[in-house]
Amino acid sequence: MDYDAIIVGSGLAGLVAGAKLAKESKKVLILEQHITSGGYAAGYIRGDYQVDLSLHSMDGLYELDPKIKIFEELDVVFNIEFVKITTGYYRYKNSRVDFNIPDKVEDAISTLSELYPTEKSNLEKFFKTLSDLTEDTHSIPTSKVKQALIGPLVPILYSSIPKWGGKTAGDLLDSIFENEDLKLALAGTLQYYSDDPYKLSAIIFALALSSRFKGGTHYIKGGSVRLSNHLADFIKEKGGDILFNRRVTKILVKGNRAYGVEYENKERENLEPVQVIGKFVIVNAAVPYAINELISDKHARSLKDKVNKLEVGHSTLNIYLCFNKSLKDLGHNSYTTVVNVEGINSLADLEANNKQDYSNRNYIFIDYGQIDSGLTPLGKTTGTICVIDYLENWEGLTEDEYTYKKQEITNIFMNRLDTLIPGVKNYIEYVNISTPLTKKNNTLNPNGTSIGFAQTRSQAGMKRFKVKSSIRNLYFTSAWTFPGGGYSSTILSGWQCVLNVLDEF
Numbered sequence: 445m446d447y448d449a450i451i452v453g454s455g456l457a458g459l460v461a462g463a464k465l466a467k468e469s470k471k472v473l474i475l476e477q478h479i480t481s482g483g484y485a486a487g488y489i490r491g492d493y494q495v496d497l498s499l500h501s502m503d504g505l506y507e508l509d510p511k512i513k514i515f516e517e518l519d520v521v522f523n524i525e526f527v528k529i530t531t532g533y534y535r536y537k538n539s540r541v542d543f544n545i546p547d548k549v550e551d552a553i554s555t556l557s558e559l560y561p562t563e564k565s566n567l568e569k570f571f572k573t574l575s576d577l578t579e580d581t582h583s584i585p586t587s588k589v590k591q592a593l594i595g596p597l598v599p600i601l602y603s604s605i606p607k608w609g610g611k612t613a614g615d616l617l618d619s620i621f622e623n624e625d626l627k628l629a630l631a632g633t634l635q636y637y638s639d640d641p642y643k644l645s646a647i648i649f650a651l652a653l654s655s656r657f658k659g660g661t662h663y664i665k666g667g668s669v670r671l672s673n674h675l676a677d678f679i680k681e682k683g684g685d686i687l688f689n690r691r692v693t694k695i696l697v698k699g700n701r702a703y704g705v706e707y708e709n710k711e712r713e714n715l716e717p718v719q720v721i722g723k724f725v726i727v728n729a730a731v732p733y734a735i736n737e738l739i740s741d742k743h744a745r746s747l748k749d750k751v752n753k754l755e756v757g758h759s760t761l762n763i764y765l766c767f768n769k770s771l772k773d774l775g776h777n778s779y780t781t782v783v784n785v786e787g788i789n790s791l792a793d794l795e796a797n798n799k800q801d802y803s804n805r806n807y808i809f810i811d812y813g814q815i816d817s818g819l820t821p822l823g824k825t826t827g828t829i830c831v832i833d834y835l836e837n838w839e840g841l842t843e844d845e846y847t848y849k850k851q852e853i854t855n856i857f858m859n860r861l862d863t864l865i866p867g868v869k870n871y872i873e874y875v876n877i878s879t880p881l882t883k884k885n886n887t888l889n890p891n892g893t894s895i896g897f898a899q900t901r902s903q904a905g906m907k908r909f910k911v912k913s914s915i916r917n918l919y920f921t922s923a924w925t926f927p928g929g930g931y932s933s934t935i936l937s938g939w940q941c942v943l944n945v946l947d948e949f
């Protein structure tokens with residue numbers, strides 16, 4: 445059977461693209477090499493616990509957030525409950541300070557001004573800058589937004605808001621604030637976007653923060669798997685097909701036009717690869733991987749030249765923990781806790797910390813039990829530790845060395861968490877660790893990254909990879925093609941990509 449569109453990968457962007465195409469009565473096939481849909485937006489069950497592999501929180505969901513319209517169109521609003529995180533934006537802790545940053549602008553200014561009275565006017569300036577940015581993004585003329593649909597959004601923002609061009613997050617914070625602890629606190633969740641404040645584009649940092657201060661933060665009740673499953677069901681209900689364990693090995697190109705793919709059935713590896721024909725091929729798999737591995741040299745040469753020059757984003761180490769007790773009973777009361785270790789005295793110290801021994805690295809702890817997460821029965825909870833990490837720390841080990849290292853690092857972090865929340869170790873029922881190598885193996889993302897290309901100031905805009913490739917009828921959609929990385933970006937990327945494809949129909 446021939447398809448209108450074949451989508452390589454069922455990560456969030458692939459699912460959103462597939463859902464919109466299916467809704468528009470296009471015949472869609474999604475081929476997924478893994479055993480489930482969602483890519484990183486997935487989870488698994490251990491006894492009483494639903495473990496979420498990725499989502500800590502989703503930004504936005506305020507009135508003008510473009511995701512709202514997408515969620516309405518794809519019936520997400522009727523099927524998925526978004527739970528507001530009510531314990532504030534996050535708790536920031538280092539060896540000198542320990543405080544909570546509220547998620548409402550006025551509350552954040554007043555709490556932080558009380559702690560740092562001489563920074564009051566700077567805090568007002570900073571938050572005004574963030575809110576102006578959200579206003580600016582919503583007031584970009586429609587014609588420019590239309591242009592953004594065929595390329596990355598950030599250049600449009602840069603050209604509309606010139607004051608942002610060329611700055612890093614570190615530059616931005618240094619230009620406004622004096623106090624190093626305050627800067628460190630405001631950069632608390634920067635690890636979600638980059639491993640270095642002096643590399644991360646200021647606009648990406650500011651957009652992420654402004655969206656969170658405008659709409660607060662939310663979690664998907666029941667876990668990210670609910671959203672992925674809903675989108676997969678939506679696609680199937682509208683006549684689309686999703687096949688698992690099907691690894692695409694080649695994108696078929698004739699002349700300069702993509703016309704289908706070849707895939708292997710991982711369940712029956714002795715079978716010949718299967719060819720399937722489609723009017724459009726949409727790649728949700730990682731851009732550098734697809735260009736280097738799935739397209740013949742003849743067709744990929746110019747794409748390779750461009751893509752292989754770009755820096756790939758960092759990865760993370762995650763420890764998933766299931767507790768047979770609510771951590772509130774142990775006096776713990778924040779959903780997100782950012783822990784910076786001793787020796788972190790300024791933003792300039794952050795990057796080097798990522799290469800420190802694991803017993804001395806900064807980390808973030810998420811306690812899903814602080815909200816009605818729908819992940820566990822009452823009185824139990826799950827949590828995740830998140831640490832910046834790199835594939836090179838995990839490659840080239842024997843199986844025994846890899847297992848030993850995973851156990852050793854799990855122990856380190858269980859002990860460190862026990863220092864943060866005394867007694868917590870006694871209530872751990874299950875623990876599992878995901879390394880950058882786990883992530884690479886499960887999703888085929890280079891470096892095991894989940895944010896695509898590094899969001900440096902030069903790559904965040906002009907050089908970020910485009911949705912539309914130079915090969916006709918071949919499109920890309922993922923964290924690799926949209927600024928920001930993460931749930932919002934991939935959802936918008938999937939949508940943006942399909943609007944292009946539908947235009948061509």
Ligand SMILES: Cc1cc2nc3c(=O)[nH]c(=O)nc-3n(C[C@H](O)[C@H](O)[C@H](O)COP(=O)(O)OP(=O)(O)OC[C@H]3O[C@@H](n4cnc5c(N)ncnc54)[C@H](O)[C@@H]3O)c2cc1C
Pocket residue numbers: 452453454455456457458475476477478481482483484485497498499500501502503690691692693728729730760762830883886887888889894895921922923924929930931932934
């Ligand atoms: C631990 C962790 C925590 C996170 N927390 C948050 C958070 O709190 N908030 C937030 O906004 N974001 C978060 N993120 C980031 C977010 O999860 C990702 O940015 C997003 O899910 C990426 O989606 P994607 O569509 O780009 O594709 P991916 O999830 O990368 O999926 C790509 C899919 O393509 C498939 N594929 C690859 N190659 C092939 C092939 N040859 N054939 C067939 N299929 C193929 C893969 O198997 C995969 O399913 C987190 C990520 C991680 C790892």
